[in-house]
Structure formats: C-alpha cells, structure tokens
Amino acid sequence: MLLSAQRLSKSYILGEETLCVVSGLSLFVARGEFVAIMGTSGSGKSTLMHLFGGLTQPDSGSYSLNGRNMLTLNDTEQSWVRANWIGFVFQTFNLLPELNVVGNVSLPFLYKKLDNKTRDKKVSNAIERVGLAHRKKHRPSELSGGEMQRVAIARALVIEPLLILADEPTGNLDARNSDEILRIFHELNSAGSTIIMVTHDPQVAAVAQKKFQMSGGILNAE
Numbered sequence: 001m002l003l004s005a006q007r008l009s010k011s012y013i014l015g016e017e018t019l020c021v022v023s024g025l026s027l028f029v030a031r032g033e034f035v036a037i038m039g040t041s042g043s044g045k046s047t048l049m050h051l052f053g054g055l056t057q058p059d060s061g062s063y064s065l066n067g068r069n070m071l072t073l074n075d076t077e078q079s080w081v082r083a084n085w086i087g088f089v090f091q092t093f094n095l096l097p098e099l100n101v102v103g104n105v106s107l108p109f110l111y112k113k114l115d116n117k118t119r120d121k122k123v124s125n126a127i128e129r130v131g132l133a134h135r136k137k138h139r140p141s142e143l144s145g146g147e148m149q150r151v152a153i154a155r156a157l158v159i160e161p162l163l164i165l166a167d168e169p170t171g172n173l174d175a176r177n178s179d180e181i182l183r184i185f186h187e188l189n190s191a192g193s194t195i196i197m198v199t200h201d202p203q204v205a206a207v208a209q210k211k212f213q214m215s216g217g218i219l220n221a222e
C-alpha cells in the first residue's frame, strides 16, 4: 500500500468543547489509485487531507506513506516528505501573485535542490502537461480561474510526487473549467499518478475509481 491509515482520530479543542472531526478512520490507497472523498461542508475532509499531507498530526492511530511511519518523523524528515512525496492542490489555487507561471511552478524547488538545467526542464514539462506552454510568462491576474488551477496542478506535479492531494480542486470553477481540470487529473492518473481528491460534488467524484463518503469522522465506501 502506498498510503495506509488506521484508526486515525483528530479533535479540535475550542474552550470547553472538544470537536471530534476524525474518529477512528481507516483508509488504504494503493499506488496508481484515484480516490474521491465526498462529504458535506464541515465533515472533516480538509482536516483529513492535512493529516495525509503531514500538515497536522493525529491524536491517535497509525499512518504510513510509502512504507514510512509518518507519525515518528522529526520536523526535518516531515518537511522532506512534503517536499519530495506530496503534491497539494487547493480550492483557492494559492499561487503567488507576483510570480509568473514559470515562477509559480518552480516554487517547490526552493525546498528541493536541483541543478538549474534539470529544474527548468522539469518545470517546462509540468507546464506542458497541463497545457499552458503558451502562458509561461503570464501572472495569475492575467489567467482565467481554470488556468490558475492548471498552474497549481503543474506546481504539484513538478516534483513527481508519490501522492497528489487535491482539496475541492474544482470548487471555484465553472462547469467547463471543472471538466478541464478533471480531464487533467484523469490523464495524470492514467499515466500512473496516485490521487486523493476531496469534493462535495458527486459528478466530480465520478472521475475516480474509488469513492468514499465522509461522515461521523469516518469513511464509508460508496
């Protein structure tokens, strides 16, 4: 298994109240799978993606990625895993406005040193894979929403991650741009990428091979 999560739990403490968001959740994802996680707003989908991405630690349970126990890593090892193994795509794109497409897609190499020539080649390839070779010099404000999300996908791809985590990647896009993003994810998955995508939209989830509904802090297969 590429990803193996067993009995994960995560609560938030807010004053007197404890909000149990993830509650004994288990999930196994093999290399090359495309998994969709659906659930209503507030059901804990983003929290789960943060757990999978090593951005937050669970209160209990076990979690391993590529055979590595993710819960015993120190800060340096955690940063290494995020920089080398995981590509994140967010609903709000999270691009840097002052950088053009090439600059944004190059960002992961701040944390992963490579010689300039290899880096530039990887950046060009990633931009080509999302169909933006004709927009390399454009800044985010000069792109459409769909194009911005394609830049974000190229930035996730450029390190050739083991796992792509996409949190509502079509949430801010119209139907036509959503379809384009889903087509790109489908292509990436066909070429071998492992993807976990969160969405509240069953039509979006339909592109994945495995679908789960998140509710009550756990996942139920659809």
Ligand SMILES: Nc1ncnc2c1ncn2[C@@H]1O[C@H](COP(=O)(O)OP(=O)(O)O)[C@@H](O)[C@H]1O
Binding pocket: 012, 013, 014, 019, 021, 039, 040, 041, 042, 043, 044, 045, 046, 047, 048
């Ligand atoms: N850092 C936090 N501190 C306290 N509560 C949080 C925090 N992050 C999320 N929550 C709460 O946890 C619940 C699940 O949030 P989230 O994982 O963002 O759900 P979803 O992505 O499915 O909408 C929500 O009720 C939210 O308000």
Ligand SMILES: [Mg+2]
Binding pocket: 045, 046, 047, 167
């Ligand atoms: Mg969310």
